[in-house]
Amino acid sequence: MPPPSEKQFCDFYRRFNSVAGIDFNQYKQDQLTRRMVMLVEQRKLKTFEELTDLVLKDREAREWFLDRLAINVTEVFRNPEHWVFLEQFIKDDLLKAGKPLKVWSAGCSTGAEAYSLASILDVHSPRKPHRIVCTDIDAAAMQQAKDGVLFGTEFRDVPKEYQKYFSRTPRGAAVSDELKKYMTFQRHNLLADSYGTGYDLIVCRNVLIYFVEEAKEQIFRRFFDALRPGGYLFIGGSERIFNPKGIGFECPRPYFYQKPSEEKKWLNAS
Numbered sequence: 416m417p418p419p420s421e422k423q424f425c426d427f428y429r430r431f432n433s434v435a436g437i438d439f440n441q442y443k444q445d446q447l448t449r450r451m452v453m454l455v456e457q458r459k460l461k462t463f464e465e466l467t468d469l470v471l472k473d474r475e476a477r478e479w480f481l482d483r484l485a486i487n488v489t490e491v492f493r494n495p496e497h498w499v500f501l502e503q504f505i506k507d508d509l510l511k512a513g514k515p516l517k518v519w520s521a522g523c524s525t526g527a528e529a530y531s532l533a534s535i536l537d538v539h540s541p542r543k544p545h546r547i548v549c550t551d552i553d554a555a556a557m558q559q560a561k562d563g564v565l566f567g568t569e570f571r572d573v574p575k576e577y578q579k580y581f582s583r584t585p586r587g588a589a590v591s592d593e594l595k596k597y598m599t600f601q602r603h604n605l606l607a608d609s610y611g612t613g614y615d616l617i618v619c620r621n622v623l624i625y626f627v628e629e630a631k632e633q634i635f636r637r638f639f640d641a642l643r644p645g646g647y648l649f650i651g652g653s654e655r656i657f658n659p660k661g662i663g664f665e666c667p668r669p670y671f672y673q674k675p676s677e678e679k680k681w682l683n684a685s
């Protein structure tokens with residue numbers, strides 16, 4: 416089958432968006448093309464139109480396509496050397512006011528990242544009603560996050576002081592109820608749905624790598640608006656914001672961006 420034309424791509428994206436509410440124009444095209452080619456080979460299709468019809472009419476094929484897109488690889492305390500700094504920002508800055516924190520784990524996959532956050536909060540500030548909003552586009556991953564069981568490589572490199580929150584079971588590492596009490600789960604599409612406000616911390620790691628630059632920039636701006644002054648954004652080890660100042664962020668360390676506090680904004684202006 417010849418490679419699809421620009422018009423065929425556009426048609427596929429438009430029709431997919433109308434049934435599944437996902438705009439592929441915002442995802443990097445090479446990954447999508449690879450997925451399309453795999454599906455064509457698997458189903459022995461002859462034309463690009465056959466592929467479009469299959470994905471639109473056959474729910475299973477559509478979910479397979481989306482499943483490939485939602486690469487769910489995750490693990491607790493992923494890049495532990497960066498989490499050391501997150502722990503410091505939480506302890507020395509965010510918890511200083513003595514108030515419960517409002518945190519968003521955006522693109523949380525099966526929950527390893529959100530449970531890492533919960534264990535830091537529970538160690539440094541137990542008995543406070545912190546709230547961790549866990550969101551992802553993938554409903555199956557969210558269900559696993561809700562169940563609170565981590566499998567295989569999702570559960571490795573847990574720092575010693577946090578191991579008490581995870582118990583080994585025949586199914587995997589079960590998360591303790593002490594962590595689950597902080598969590599709320601919501602299916603959410605970062606490209607289309609509305610964002611909350613007043614977050615002390617937003618953690619969005621290894622999600623935006625799938626998106627085109629314009630989509631990333633827009634999401635970083637929306638994260639900025641969703642943070643309270645003084646709040647932090649923590650991103651993945653292979654990600655960066657190219658023009659943080661243009662958005663309004665300060666960058667206290669690589670992978671960490673802070674919305675200036677009201678006090679700092681005032682000092683900068685005077």
Ligand SMILES: C[S@@+](CC[C@H](N)C(=O)[O-])C[C@H]1O[C@@H](n2cnc3c(N)ncnc32)[C@H](O)[C@@H]1O
Nearest residue numbers: 485488489490522524552553604605620621622
């Ligand atoms: C590689 S995982 C990252 C998991 C976790 N943040 C980490 O770093 O370990 C990427 C996640 O992004 C989610 N994702 C992809 N597109 C999304 C979108 N438009 N909105 C929300 N989540 C999305 C996928 O479902 C997947 O769970």
